Amino acid sequence: MTIEITHTRREGTLIEGTARGDGTAEILKIREYGRTGRQPFRWSRNLGCWYLPHSRDHATHTPSLELLAQRLRDAGFEVTLSVDNADRRSFGEAEQDREERAQERAERFGGYAGTAARNSETARASGREIADRIPFGQPILVGHHSERRARRDQERIDNAMRKSISEHDRAQYWSDRERAAANYERFRKDPGRTLRRLDKLRADLRAVEKWQRGESAKGYPRNPADPELVTEHQELTEEIEHWEQVIKDAEAKGFKVWSxxxxxxxxxxxxxxxxxxxxxxxxxxxxxxxxxxxxxxxxxxxxxxxxxxxxxxxxxxxxxxxxxxxxxxxxxxxxxx
The missing domain is CATH 2.30.30 (SH3 type barrels.)
Known part of the structure; x- marks a missing residue:
């Protein structure tokens, strides 16, 4: 079967046509692909294929994917590579999807936290039940017929308490992640952060417009005919409009934009x-x-x-x-x- 490597801004970088144990996993887990070269590909059960984390809504580094395709070919696979950086979703669509995913994560993490909390309480109650059957201050009677049972009870109490503490820590971890996910939208739309974000985006847009005019920006030039500049201009314009509306909404609720x-x-x-x-x-x-x-x-x-x-x-x-x-x-x- 032919292995298909595709990248679009809309879907990110995906790899289809592999099979378990065919030797592709060892190649795909090398940390040399993508825009930063730090993330290996991961398998997604939902997508049913390999994907490159954080590749969605971004242009890809085509030479890295060409290197990947060549490595797979050298390993005996037939490979096709397709890159379309212009196929994208609007910033509004992407932001709404991120907010929905954050809400889903909050609900999922809340479930994990609840399960861990229940496990912690169950383990604590189990250890307490055993301890309550032992007379207060009763030592283990060495050589007595009860010694074996007493040591077994001691071990069970110790294991129960350890599990209770471990599950309590797990519940706290997932609770913290639940709060972080639940606060995603509020964090993203914080007016102060949004204003700082807008300053950077406007500076990036001015740089793109300079490159399109054939001028140098950020210390270097780019080819004015590069189609990527058109896409970047569209993305930045949409994103600026989105965050400007966030500020207008905040002002309508009483937020003051100082100048x-x-x-x-x-x-x-x-x-x-x-x-x-x-x-x-x-x-x-x-x-x-x-x-x-x-x-x-x-x-x-x-x-x-x-x-x-x-x-x-x-x-x-x-x-x-x-x-x-x-x-x-x-x-x-x-x-x-």
């Missing part, structure tokens, strides 16, 4: 629970007395800068409040935060 226009020198900015006097207003941040001055303080003014004039910059996406100098004078120090 240079909101501050002037002498105002106070709230950062991580402390108010700092604004020393300078910058395009993407405000300069304040060094944050080490804020340890144990509700308000830090310019004259409170005890660190030889050291300063700190607070990016606007890390700002959580603003007060004018007059408003701060009218605010009791104890309630400033």
């Amino acid at each position: 240079k226009a909101d501050f002037q020198r002498g105002d106070f900015v709230r950062c991580r629970g402390t108010w700092y006097e604004v020393l300078r207003v910058n395009p993407k941040s405000v300069t304040i007395p060094h944050i080490h001055n804020g340890v144990g303080q509700a308000v830090v003014r310019a004259e409170d800068n005890r660190l030889d004039g050291w300063t700190w910059t607070v990016p606007y996406d890390d700002v959580s409040g603003r007060k004018s100098a007059d408003e701060m004078r009218q605010t009791p120090t104890t309630g400033a935060a």
Whole structure:
């Protein structure tokens, strides 16, 4: 049977046509494939084929797949290779799929945690039941006819307690993973992180547009006729629109997007629970007395800068409040935060 290696952004890198024990597994588990060269292929029972982790929604590194195809051919297999980096799903589709998968993981991990917790309690109860049958403080009577049973009971109690502790730790592990998966969407849509993400995406889009014009960007040029640039431009545009809508939704719920226009020198900015006097207003941040001055303080003014004039910059996406100098004078120090 011919082995088919295919890659699209929509489905990722897949390998079909292998069979158990045919010798392909040893080749596919080499960590030299994909964009980073760090992930080996894995077998998926759901897909019924091999897949390359994290290859979906990304362009592939074609030379790596060509190397893989050649290794399989050298091992006596007939191999075909097909790469179509332009076949993709929209960013909205991909993000919705990621959110649904995170929810599925949360439900699955919750089930694992529940099972482990029940096993832990069952083991604990089993050990306790045996221990309750032994008179308090009763030692093992060496040489007595009860010695063998007593030692067996001791071993069973020890094993039960060990299993109870092990299953309790397992339950905690899966509970932590359940919480992480359940918080995926909230983490992804956190406004502060989203604003930082947008800054990077817009910079990436400007670089792509420069390459398309034949200019150098990020320190190197690219071929303006490369079709990959068209796909990258489409992806970045969609992703920026998606996250801009996330920010608009957050603003509708009361989130404030701070900017240079909101501050002037002498105002106070709230950062991580402390108010700092604004020393300078910058395009993407405000300069304040060094944050080490804020340890144990509700308000830090310019004259409170005890660190030889050291300063700190607070990016606007890390700002959580603003007060004018007059408003701060009218605010009791104890309630400033």
